[in-house]
Structure formats: C-alpha cells, structure tokens
Amino acid sequence: MTTRFFERQDEAKRNTGRLIALLVLGMAGIAGTTYVAAAFLLGLLAQKRGAEVAPIWNAPLFFLIAGGTMLVVLGASFFRTAQLREGGGAGVALAMGGRELAPGRPADAEERKLLNVVEEMAIASGVAMPRLFIMEGESGINAFAAGWDPADAVIGVTRGAVESLTRDELQGVIAHEFSHILNGDMRRNIRLMGLVFGLLALAVVGRILLEMGWYARPSRDRDGKGDPRAILALLGLLFVVMGYVGAFFGQLMQAAISRQREFLADASAVQFTRNPDGLAGALKQIGASSAEVTGARAKEANHMFFGEVSSSLFGFLASHPPLEERILRLDPSWDGVYPQPHPMGAGVRMESRLQDDGVGEPDFGHWGGPVAGLAGNALLRPSPVMPTPGRIAPGLPPALAAAAADRTLAGAMVCALLLDRRDAGVRQNQISALAETGPCDAALRVASEVLRLPEEARMGLLDAAAITAAKSSSGDRDRLLAQADAMIGALERADLYVWSARRVLATRLSAAPSGMRHASLREVLPPAALVLSVLARAGGRSGRMIQAAFGEGAAQLGLPEDALSPPEKCRFAELDAALDALACASPDVRRQIMQACAAAALADGRTTAVEGDLLHAFEVSLGGA
C-alpha cells in the first residue's frame, strides 16, 4: 500500500493532462464554431440578397472572429488572474481571518506543535517553509494552501484541526497542503478561474453586440437584407451562447481537475509522511465531525481547502472527491464507519490514554500528583461548616436514598461511593484498606448498587450520607474520615470526583473553626481566580473553551480574562488552600463567587458530571452560599 503512491501520482497527473487538453480543445472549438456559424449566416444573407455566394473560407472573417474571441477571452483571463494574484497567499489568508504564527515564539503548546509539523513537512517535501496562519474562530477540521508559487505560498489551518487531530493526522493534513504547493495546484486553479472568467466575459461582450444590433434603429434601406446590424445581433447571440456554454463546461472541468489534484495531493502526502494512516485518520475525523469553515470568504475559496467547507454543493461541481472515496484509496480495508471524534484540546489530551481502557471519563489525576499529597490536607485546615440540605437527585433508587438518611448506614454509603469505578484490582486494594480499619460488610452490601449509579448522581448521594453521618459522635466522625482517607490512599491516582468527595466529607464532618474574617472581594480575588480556573479547565475541552468558560465567571467578579491559572497551578493542594481562603470571605462575597462559578460551569451550555461535582464541593466549602 505505502509504495503505491508513485502509481497514484502518475495516474492523477495523466488524468490532469487529459483534462487540460480538453479545455484547450474547447477553446479552439468555440472559435471554430463561431466562425463556421457566422460564415454560414453571412452566406445565407448574401443568398437572400441575390448577391454572389461568398466562399466558405473567408480569411478576414475568420481572423476577425477567432482573433476577437481569443482577445476577449485571454484578455479577461489575464485581468482576472492578475486580480486573483494580487495580495498573494498572505492576502488570502488574512482575508480568511487568519493570524500569522511566526516561527520565533508561538503562544501555546498546540501552536508549537503545528509549527513543528509544518517544519517537518517542509523538510520531507523539499519546499521552503511557507508562512503559516491559524484561523482562530473555526472549530471545523480544515486547512488550505494559497499563493502563486512556492515563494509566495501560505498554509492556513483552523483551530479545530490543530486541537482535535492527533500529531500524525495533522502531519497528513499539512503534507497534503504541501503537495498542492509543490505541484503548483494553486497557480493552476487561479489560471482556470481566470479562463472561466474569460469565457463569461465573452458572453458579456456578446450581449453588448446583441443589444447594439437589436435596439439600434433599423436602417432606411427597407429590404434590410444586408443590414449589418442584423449581422451584429446574430454574432452577439453566438458569443452569448458560446460564452455561457463554455463557462459552464469550464466550471465543470475546473471542478474535475480540482478533484484529480486532491487525489494527487493525498497520494503525495503519503509519499512525504510514508504514513497513510495519519491522513486517513484525519479524513475520518472530518467524517465524524465536520470540515465546515464559517468565515465569509471561505465559500469562494472552497477549492483551496483540505475538505469541502460546506456540503451542499452538487457532486459534479464539488471541488473535492467524496470523503469516502478519498479514505478508501488510503485505507482499502476501511469498513465505512467513522470513528468517535477525538476530544478537543490540551485539557483532555490525557483522555486518549484512558480511552484505551475503554473508559471515557476525563481523568484529572495529572493535576494532583501522588494521592498522598491529598490525604489529610483538608483535614489540617478544616473549613467552616454551614450545613445546607444535601441534594439528592430525583430518580435515585429509593433504597439508596433511604440508606443515605439512615445513621447506621451512612458511613457505609460514603465508603461505597469512594470505590473506584474502573478497575476491579484497585477496588480490591481499597476494600483491603477499608477492612484494616474495621468491619466493612455494610459497605460491600451497598457497593454493587452504588457502582451502577450514573456518575452525576454520586455527589448528591455522598453529601446526603455525609450530612447524616455528621450527626453521629465525634469519634464516629473521625473514624469515617480515617476510613475515607484509607480508601483514597489505596487509589492509584485521585481524580476530581475523589477530591470533591474528600472536600465535602471533610467539610461536613469537621468541627467549624471560628476563623471568619469577612474578607472583601478584592482580598480574595487570587483564590477566586484559581477556583474558576479549575472549574473552567475541568469543563472546557479546548483552550478556547477553557478561556471562554473562565471569562464568563471572571466577568462576574471583575477579574481580567488573563487571570486564568496555568494547568500546573491547578493542583489539589492549591485548590484546597484557595477554598479555605474563600471560606473566610463575607457571605455576600461568597455568594458572588458561587454565582461566578455557576456561570463558568454553564458557559458551554451544559454541566458535566465533573463540573457538577466540583460545584457541589465548592458550594459546601463556601457554606452553601
């Protein structure tokens, strides 16, 4: 498979040559047909007038018509070509809303990756490094190459492509664009567009002639048979027909050539990367999500893009071959089923590892580091208790709701809710750890049902059980906290749910210290920013979404948008400290912060289980403001 790209390249080049020959033939055909028709009409007129029949070969007429046609078509083509070249590749990219990435210091990790991939492909294809643009607002998976020749070339990539493709897939897409640059496809396309424009111009000239002949006053010579105006009108009509028919077929051919060049570019991309899976993967991702580009200028530049920018075109005018066909040429064993779209963004890059285990829930373990750093942290600096009624989601199995309210079973519920959901081995470790602290039959009895609960129901149940457990003696409460810590300690890594659960438990079960200072909003802005950042990073899938969610919350507190904390700051220890600091704020301020958190969590229109867990933990920590 990998070694067949040379054949594919030859095949595509042959096909393109044939199509261009056809186009040239078409041009000659137009001139010839116009001449023959005009000569025939002239002959007819001469016959009617009773004059001598003109010979079929009329050199001056031929040169007039052929020359005139060529002059109009080629002149208009050159004009249009020059117009399209104007501004060069960079002009196109800027018009499309691109932002240039300079090789010096790209802003984030994704951009650095993109820049590296482009440099790699420049080496592989032997083309000089083109200027690189990123289209920030576009979440579809797409890219384009523009420019007249390699020196003027630019590559533009949508934010969606950068964030949702793997490195190999991105490499395939960029290699495809490099092939367009190397094969001179952009220039060819501009020329073809110029030609189509030239044919349309012929039709316009024809219409002018037609009107001149039609509306001009008939001459006084009433027999009018040799009226030059009639000839003018007829000639104009011929031009109109030829122009429109030519332009239509020109457009068809332009689309056909463009489709061939797309196949060629796919084949060359495989030649550069020697990895058909990357490109095939990118095409499958487009199939699974979309290649849509929403910018105003995108539609007219559709032929430059990696995939169709919108899918509503007629097949024969589409500038790209059908997606399925492109994939099948790269991966003949493809079963026609598109994969799950990749999650977007750096925030979930870890998720791809987890998906190998067949688990989709995002794991934020990398924030926390060793679990040991988590245990006891909140215990050392307990937050004030301000009990709010625990929320239990409706639709919960009544037995579980009853158990959470039962003082003898609440502790067991808490333990069962801390069991790991993914790995039976880890669960076994947890149960062993729990057994060391005392009997655990009750926890095991509820465990199977608890493990079947939907993820978003866990936190409410845990809080309800914790509130029940908080009514027991201080010895029992301490023992439950110790049990919870033992179970958390047996986990391989703690995720945000575990942290939230630990936080809620510690808050509910610890005695309230009286350290309230009624701090003002201004005093607690830094911890508020951290709390919002964690929430935004937990829910946001892409860098942009994280920033947007953070912005929603930050706006409510008058925080600047750039106060978003970097991922390495968003650790459990820092989060605990921030919440402890926020808990010292006055009730009004705490309410304000909770509202900002809610806004951040809802910024994308939905709240995930993890966001819900975090919000719950924040709310409990801040005293249910």
Place this chain on the structure above:
Amino acid sequence: MGPALLIVLVFLGALLLLAILIGLYAMGVYNGLVSMRERARNAFAQIDVQLTRRYDLIPNIVETCKGYMAHEKGTLEAVIAARASATQARVTVNADPTNAAGMAQLGQAEGALTGALGRLMMVSEKYPELKANQNMMQLTEELTSTENKVAFARQAYNDSAASYNTYKKTFPPVILAGMFNFQDAAYFEVDDPAKKQAPKVQF
C-alpha cells in the same frame, strides 16, 4: 588540391567534431555527477543540522528528568553515554556522506541513542508529575519533532543518494566516475530494526 586530400580533410574534420562532441558530453556528465554528489551532501547537511539540534536537546531533557527520577540513574546515564558516542560519530563523518565506515558508525550510534531515549520516555510514563511538567511537555514535543525531522531529512538524503549512485553506475557516466574517482554515497540507515522507529512519545 586532389580529391584524396579533400577526403582526408573532411575525415579529419569529422573526427575533430566527434572529439569535441564527446568532450562536451563528458563535461556534461562530469558536471552532472558533481552536482548530484553536492545535492546528496547538501541533503546530508540537513540531517546534520537536525542531529545537532537533537544532541542539544538531550541534556535539557536529562536535566528536567533528573529532578523527578531519582531512582532511574542508570537510564539517564545510558542516554548521556549514547549521546556522547553519537556526537563523536557525527564529528568523525565530518559532513562527508561518501565516508562509508563513518556513516555506518553514525547509524549505529544513532540507533543506540534512539533506544536509550525510548527507554527514558517509557520510564518517564511512571512519573505523572514529570509528565505534567510544562517544561517537559515542551521538550518532549521538540524532541518528537526533531526526531521526525531527522527521519524526513534522512528519507530525502537517501533518495538523493540513491539517484546519485544509480546515475554513477550507468553507462557512460560509470567511465567518468571511475576516472575521476567518484565514491558511492553511503545510505544512512539506523541499524537496529527495533530502534528504527522514533520512540513513541505519547501524552
């Protein structure tokens, strides 16, 4: 001037013309050989640039890992040693791809270095804090990219070396190549098949 003299003159003239033509052709072939050899050298220089960059990145990576991987001294030292011998081999080759022995040595050293780095990356998987380190993420991306660039530059170099070697062996260039002692360009292969792939670095 008899007809015999005329025939001799024409014959001599034709011979001279033939000699000139052959000379011109030989010149073209010679120039072709030289420019193809230079193209291969140039392609090799591209690899050289990327190899150097890779050698420069490695100390940074080792330094960053050191802070987190106290118990992996052996792995880190293996990387440092492999880097040292690869650097040495690169100097030996001295940007001359017709130095076959040096090229083989460089290929071997590169293979060893890639293997050692691969092990380091595998071990680093066990350190979530290291993986979350911003600096490490950046270095890993740079290393991945540089390794890709080495691979692509190697691909381009081997292609140009292949076309030079093929041309050199065809007739008549083979005569000139022998006369002027044009050496074969050595292919740049990274030896161990298990180490041929860049380490799969995945976060």
